[in-house]
Amino acid sequence: MLLNSSVHSPALAARPAPQLASRAQYSPLTRPQGSGRSSRLYIRRLQRGVATQVLQESAPQTSTTQAPTIPEGGDPWEDPKWQQYKWTVYRGVAYDLTPYMERHPGGSWLINLAIGRDCTALFESYHLRPEVSVAHLKRLPVLEGFPLEAVPRAPYPNDSEFYNTVRERVKREVFKGGEAKGAHRSGSEGAALAVIGYSALSYALYAMDTNFLTGTLCLTIQHCGNHGAMSTKPWVNQLMGLTDDLTGGSSLMWRYHHQVSHHIHCNDDAFDEDVINAFPILRFDARQPRYWYHQYQHIYMWLTFPFLNLVFQAGDIQGLFDNRTVGATLYGATPFEKATVVLGKLAHYGLLYALPFFLHGGLSMLSGASAYVFVQSIVLAATFAVSHNVPEAKPIDEGPTRESLYKNHTLERDWGVQQVLTSANWGGAIGNFMTGGLNLQIEHHLFPAISFMHYPAIAAIVKDECEKRGILYNSYATLPEITARFQRYMREAGKLMRLRAM
Numbered sequence: 001m002l003l004n005s006s007v008h009s010p011a012l013a014a015r016p017a018p019q020l021a022s023r024a025q026y027s028p029l030t031r032p033q034g035s036g037r038s039s040r041l042y043i044r045r046l047q048r049g050v051a052t053q054v055l056q057e058s059a060p061q062t063s064t065t066q067a068p069t070i071p072e073g074g075d076p077w078e079d080p081k082w083q084q085y086k087w088t089v090y091r092g093v094a095y096d097l098t099p100y101m102e103r104h105p106g107g108s109w110l111i112n113l114a115i116g117r118d119c120t121a122l123f124e125s126y127h128l129r130p131e132v133s134v135a136h137l138k139r140l141p142v143l144e145g146f147p148l149e150a151v152p153r154a155p156y157p158n159d160s161e162f163y164n165t166v167r168e169r170v171k172r173e174v175f176k177g178g179e180a181k182g183a184h185r186s187g188s189e190g191a192a193l194a195v196i197g198y199s200a201l202s203y204a205l206y207a208m209d210t211n212f213l214t215g216t217l218c219l220t221i222q223h224c225g226n227h228g229a230m231s232t233k234p235w236v237n238q239l240m241g242l243t244d245d246l247t248g249g250s251s252l253m254w255r256y257h258h259q260v261s262h263h264i265h266c267n268d269d270a271f272d273e274d275v276i277n278a279f280p281i282l283r284f285d286a287r288q289p290r291y292w293y294h295q296y297q298h299i300y301m302w303l304t305f306p307f308l309n310l311v312f313q314a315g316d317i318q319g320l321f322d323n324r325t326v327g328a329t330l331y332g333a334t335p336f337e338k339a340t341v342v343l344g345k346l347a348h349y350g351l352l353y354a355l356p357f358f359l360h361g362g363l364s365m366l367s368g369a370s371a372y373v374f375v376q377s378i379v380l381a382a383t384f385a386v387s388h389n390v391p392e393a394k395p396i397d398e399g400p401t402r403e404s405l406y407k408n409h410t411l412e413r414d415w416g417v418q419q420v421l422t423s424a425n426w427g428g429a430i431g432n433f434m435t436g437g438l439n440l441q442i443e444h445h446l447f448p449a450i451s452f453m454h455y456p457a458i459a460a461i462v463k464d465e466c467e468k469r470g471i472l473y474n475s476y477a478t479l480p481e482i483t484a485r486f487q488r489y490m491r492e493a494g495k496l497m498r499l500r501a502m
Ligand code: HEM
Pocket: 088, 097, 100, 104, 105, 106, 107, 110, 111, 112, 113, 114, 119, 122, 123, 126, 127, 128, 129, 132, 133, 136, 137, 179, 180, 182, 185, 227, 228, 229, 259, 449
């Protein structure tokens, strides 16, 4: 997520052949070259990188001599035969979501994320009652003859014994059956009101007296809403999510790069945009190529973090032109959602820059707005970066995390265990309230659609099940403690020679 730069990730471009080749062994696109219009379209799509995951997995085959070919049943993204459907793939079966879009209890803006990809990991990590959501899915039209082999396979969370056990305990012990009535998305109403009240008040102060101090007070509240976890009412979640646009981000782009890429593929060096995005400026993972300046990254990263908010904005606008953000193509995005990017930016610029300019003049506006941008960016960067960038969550130590991350992507990894190993917690209930659950990152990654107010109770269960299985559970007492560890990790990652697959 850090430093939202070009969508044609330099990390991918710079990946040398040997490591790509090892990825390619599970690429669905290893057939000999075909011919015809759709074949050419398919190759062109790959070459211009519209299907990010396909491009990543098939990069070794994209040379002119060895281009991938259209699968047997047509190109699912370009062939009108499949384009007419809102297709998704769940556990090896293609479904048409069209009749269900407006009926989805979580809101159409979330089910949109499933369109044009294998949605298994999103689907299984968002529904607390899989038997209910699967029953609905199985009533939808199955697309016979669909070229399944063209669609990169997502992880299958419900194959994880660990994940299933934790989820059942959470339902039994935390919600006591109340999940049928939405208990897992309740409980944060008070927190939501407090945060909205605070935001409104801090903005009122900023607008009335724009200066450096009032600029530092405005903070963001979008995270839980965009995960659909803040309320049982989808429109409330969507509204909360849209506050991201007011604060300078884009709720649409965020849902794609954060939910489709980062949450599903945590700390995977090929698919997690949080790992890919900042490269080559920052090297968050020792599997990435190393340049001489990375040895100083633990120092200069603090000079780059304050500009995060601005870099995101450039990435959002670029993403609108390319129809993709880092790590995910916007296959399901509606015209309304795309319009929110433009309208949101206009509203943000109006509130942050234009209104204070007219009320108080250029100097006050500059001082207040720059304080806002810098403080927002640093808080955002620091709270997100520490949660996945400590040595235990990375493959730099020989150990369980390294072993897990070098397993063959979706086919062999235990998704539930990977979420635990690649995340790190800090603090407790107070930190949970202040960060909207970002400090209990392990629980958040396992249950993104559960309100953060329940994370402390869930943490006790996750920890217990980890202990029973000997799974490493990373937890730091305080934010300064984990930040110091993060700082040391970045120094280490900047100095290490490039790690290769075992
Ligand atoms: C692919 C087809 C999908 C189907 C058939 C489906 C079906 C359902 C059903 C039946 C419910 C109500 C669950 C219950 O009452 O326990 C639900 C809720 C929900 N869905 Fe989906 N869903 C789909 C995709 C998605 C995706 C891709 C996401 C997120 C990215 C998502 C997020 C949610 C959320 C946040 C809720 C409310 C939380 C809950 O009640 O557990 N859904 N969905």
